[in-house]
Amino acid sequence: MVGAGPAGTAGSTPHHATAALAEADRLMTVCNSCRYCEGLCAVFPAMEMRRSFSDGDLNYLANLCHNCGACYHDCQFSPPHEYAVHVPATLAQVRTESYAQYAWPRAFAGLFARNGLVIAVALALAVTIFIAGFVAWTDPFVLFGVHVGPGAFYRLMPHNTMVAIFGLAMLYAVFAIGMGVRAFWRDIGEPEATLRDPGSLWQALKDAGSLRHLDGGGAGCMNENERPSDRRRLHHHLTFYGFMLCFAATSTATLYHYLLGMQAPYPWYDLPVLLGTAGGIGMVIGPIGLLREKWRRDPGLRQGTPVGMDVAFLLMLLLTSLTGLALLVLRATPVMGLLLALHLGVVFALFVTMPYGKFVHGIYRFLALVRAAKERHRELAPGDR
Ligand code: SF4
Ligand code: SF4
Numbered sequence: 001m002v003g004a005g006p007a008g009t010a011g012s013t014p015h016h017a018t019a020a021l022a023e024a025d026r027l028m029t030v031c032n033s034c035r036y037c038e039g040l041c042a043v044f045p046a047m048e049m050r051r052s053f054s055d056g057d058l059n060y061l062a063n064l065c066h067n068c069g070a071c072y073h074d075c076q077f078s079p080p081h082e083y084a085v086h087v088p089a090t091l092a093q094v095r096t097e098s099y100a101q102y103a104w105p106r107a108f109a110g111l112f113a114r115n116g117l118v119i120a121v122a123l124a125l126a127v128t129i130f131i132a133g134f135v136a137w138t139d140p141f142v143l144f145g146v147h148v149g150p151g152a153f154y155r156l157m158p159h160n161t162m163v164a165i166f167g168l169a170m171l172y173a174v175f176a177i178g179m180g181v182r183a184f185w186r187d188i189g190e191p192e193a194t195l196r197d198p199g200s201l202w203q204a205l206k207d208a209g210s211l212r213h214l215d216g217g218g219a220g221c222m223n224e225n226e227r228p229s230d231r232r233r234l235h236h237h238l239t240f241y242g243f244m245l246c247f248a249a250t251s252t253a254t255l256y257h258y259l260l261g262m263q264a265p266y267p268w269y270d271l272p273v274l275l276g277t278a279g280g281i282g283m284v285i286g287p288i289g290l291l292r293e294k295w296r297r298d299p300g301l302r303q304g305t306p307v308g309m310d311v312a313f314l315l316m317l318l319l320t321s322l323t324g325l326a327l328l329v330l331r332a333t334p335v336m337g338l339l340l341a342l343h344l345g346v347v348f349a350l351f352v353t354m355p356y357g358k359f360v361h362g363i364y365r366f367l368a369l370v371r372a373a374k375e376r377h378r379e380l381a382p383g384d385r
Contacts, residue, residue, distance in 0.1 A: 016055055016058075017055050018094075018097055020090065020093040020094045020097055020304075021055050021058050021059075021094055021097075023090050023093075024053070024058045024061070024062065024090050024091060024094050025053045025058060027085055027086075027087055027090055028047050028050075028053050028058070028061065029053075030077065030083060030085055031044065031047060031085070031087065032047055032048060032050075032051075034077070035048065036074065036075070036076075037070070037071045037074060037075070037087075039217050040068075040070045040071055040074070040216060040217040041064075041065070041066060041068065041070070041071075041213040041216075041217065042064050042207070042213050042369065042372045043061050043064050043065050043087075043091070043213075044071075045372075045376070046060070046061060046064060046372050046375060047061060049375060049379065054189075055187070056187045056188045056189050057188070058094055059094060059095075059098045059101075059184070059187055059188060060188040060190075060368055060371060061091065061368075062091040062092075062094035062095040062098060063095055063098065063184075063361075063364040063365055063367070063368040064213075064365070064368040064369065064372055065087075065088065065091040065092070065095065066211065066213040066214040066365070067088050067091075067092055067214075067301070067305070068088075068213070068214050068215065068216045068221040068222065068232075069088055069216070069221060069222035069223065069298070069301045070216030070217060070219070070221075070222055070228070071087045071088065072086060072087065072088050072089070072222070072300065072301060073222050073226045075087070079300070086300070086303070088301055088304070089300070089301070089303035089304040090304065091304070092303070092304030092305045093303075093304035094304075095304075095361070095364075096113070096304065096305065096306055096309075098184070098187075098364070099113075099180075099309075099356075099360055099361070099364075100113055101183070101187070102179075102180040102181075102183040102184045102187070102360075102364075103176075103180055103355060103356055103360075104175075104176045104179035104180055104183070104355065105176075108355075108356050109356055111356075112309065112312075112353065112356035112357060113306055113308070113309060113356075114308070115308070116306075116308045116309045116311075116312035116313075116353065116356070116357055117308045117311055117312040117315065119312075119353065120312040120313075120315070120316050120349050120350075120353045120357070121312075121315070121349075123345075123348070123349040123352060123353070124316070124319070124342075124345045124346045124348070124349035124350075125345065126345070127344065127345035127348045127349065128341045128342045128344070128345030128346075129345075131156070131157065131341040131344055131345065132337070132338060132341040132342075135156055135157075135337065135341070142155050142156060142337065143156070143337040143338065143341075144334050144337060144338075145334065145337070146332065146333065146334055146336070147336060147337075148331075148332050150262065150263040150264070150265075151263040151264075152264075152265055152331070152336070153264055153265060153331075153336075153340055154263070155337075156337055156340050156341065157344070159257070159263070162344070165348070166344075166347065166348065166351070169348055169351040169352055170351050172351070172352065173351045173352065173354045173355055176354075176355035176356075177354065177355045177359075177360060177363060180355060180360060180363075180364075181363060181364075181367065184364055184367060185367065188368075188371060190371045190374070194370060194371060194374045195367075195370065197370075197374055199373070199377060200370045200371075200373040200374040200377065201370060201373075203369070203370075203373035204366055204367075204369035204370040204372075204373050205366075207369045207373070208362075208365065208366045208369055211233050211236055211237065214232060214233045214236065215230070215233060216228050220233075221233060222298070222301070223293050223296060223297050223298065223301070224296040224297060224298055225298065231289065231293055232290070232293050234289070235285070235286045235287075235289030235290045235293065236286070236290065237286070238282040238283075238285050238286030238289065239282065239283060239286030239287055239290060239314075239317065240286075240362070241279075241282055242278075242279045242280065242281070242282025242283035242284075242285075242286055242321065243279065243282075243283060243317065244279070245275050245276070245278050245279025245282065246275070246276055246279035246280060246283060246320075246321070246324070247279075248275050248279070249271075249272045249273070249275035249276035249279060250272075250276075252271050252272045252275060253266070253272040256270075256272060265331050268328075273328065276324065276328070277325070277328065279321075280321040280324050280325045280328075281321075281325070282321075283317050283318070283320065283321035284318060284321045284322060284325070286317075287314040287315070287317045287318040287321075288318065290314055291311065291314050291315075291318075294307075294310065294311075309357050309358050310358050312353065312357055312358075313353075313357040313358035313359055314358070316346060316349060316350040316353065316357075317350070319346045320343070320346050320347055320350055323339060323342050323343035323346055324343055326339055326343075327339045327340060327343050
């Protein structure tokens with residue numbers, strides 16, 4: 001339990017579901033009296049709108065926190081002070097518990113939280129071995145031969161089979177994440193209409209797209225010491241925009257296939273390859289940078305964050321981009337078959353583990369930003385609900 005608190009108050013508040021929520025309640029009450037950090041991020045202004053904190057409020061505030069670390073270093077009451085105010089660690093713990101609370105089906109959440117890395121890697125390897133083994137057993141030449149030209153990838157697995165397997169995996173991930181979103185939105189008690197409010201959605205898009213609240217109020221994020229820097233923000237950007245470019249590459253390739261009748265692989269100068277290459281490079285540099293920052297992070301700021309879940313997600317992203325780029329470079333060689341099987345195995349594992357890993361943090365954080373934007377608007381224009 002982070003931040004044991006004075007006189008061991010954590011866990012002693014009967015109306016909270018967990019000790020972490022009780023501790024978050026204690027800290028938010030202290031911070032509401034102090035208010036020194038109100039300019040650092042969106043958490044403190046949202047906190048100041050409340051006099052008491054339900055579990056839903058605390059889950060909302062926890063997901064609004066970007067874990068920049070500024071309030072830990074700026075706080076005169078942080079450990080070893082007897083008040084033991086450690087907002088980032090406590091909110092990180094509440095956030096992690098909220099991922100499990102909202103996960104669908106709930107039973108999978110605990111499994112992944114404890115063994116996320118092992119499950120993701122084992123699943124990727126199992127699917128790779130299954131595809132490679134099945135193809136080698138049917139016709140070894142298909143696996144180890146050189147295939148070039150349109151449709152070369154589909155010698156390994158017919159296009160329709162590939163679409164059916166990965167489409168189902170993707171649909172499962174979207175459905176499970178959708179169930180989580182519904183649970184989160186109900187828990188924080190915000191009306192559904194807020195999700196249709198264009199002003200709040202636009203503000204949240206701008207805040208999420210620029211990671212405005214990962215800058216410690218303007219100075220930068222604190223990581224290994226009290227010197228702020230923008231490295232975490234930069235690597236988050238590379239990872240996120242790299243992911244979006246890869247998604248755009250896949251979508252463009254789908255349009256090429258069904259609308260233009262053009263089959264992959266495409267020449268290096270074609271749009272899906274250019275988008276995928278740019279995205280893949282971002283998804284190599286970004287996750288490596290984030291893993292490095294995580295490794296260097298002040299142990300005090302690492303508290304409350306499950307390393308396994310984080311590392312599993314970053315590793316899956318990294319392996320997806322590395323195998324994709326390797327496939328691009330070596331697609332006209334005899335290793336193409338094995339590389340494609342490995343790439344498909346990693347992508348399958350990434351899809352299936354998405355709803356139970358760190359991927360969901362971006363979605364809940366975006367939703368929390370939508371609510372924060374709406375609350376600010378309500379405060380400025382009280383008559384406009
Ligand atoms: S984190 Fe510390 S300094 Fe900041 S508002 Fe809370 S009590 Fe005050
Ligand atoms: S975003 Fe930064 S300043 Fe705000 S609560 Fe989280 S760690 Fe503290």
